[in-house]
Amino acid sequence: TFVVTEACIRCKYTDCVSVCPVDCFREGPNFLVIDPDECIDCAVCVPECPVSAIVADTELQADQAEYLALNAELAPLWPTITDAREPLPDAAQWAAVRGKRSELQR
């Protein structure tokens, strides 16, 4: 499966959702996740993300490893998103920030 990692938090550019052939993105308040039960590993979403937040589970860096379980945990709780929309208002400001895990809202 592919995994949405920390870079998405407080950005939520949503370019990723419109290309997914199986509509497996789920939307939270300031983060998206991929439903691992639906993702078909096509990888077309990867280059769409302006902050490179989407990574294959097999290529996760050690400091992003927790996002595999987090995507699986949150996917059943959040609604499907299939249409791109405006990024969050402060997306540009947060795009380069590291260590923003604590900013994630459920």
Ligand code: SF4
């Ligand atoms: Fe959707 Fe393909 Fe991305 Fe999986 S890898 S989330 S199926 S676009």
Ligand code: F3S
């Ligand atoms: Fe997030 Fe990137 Fe999609 S910021 S909403 S994973 S385009």
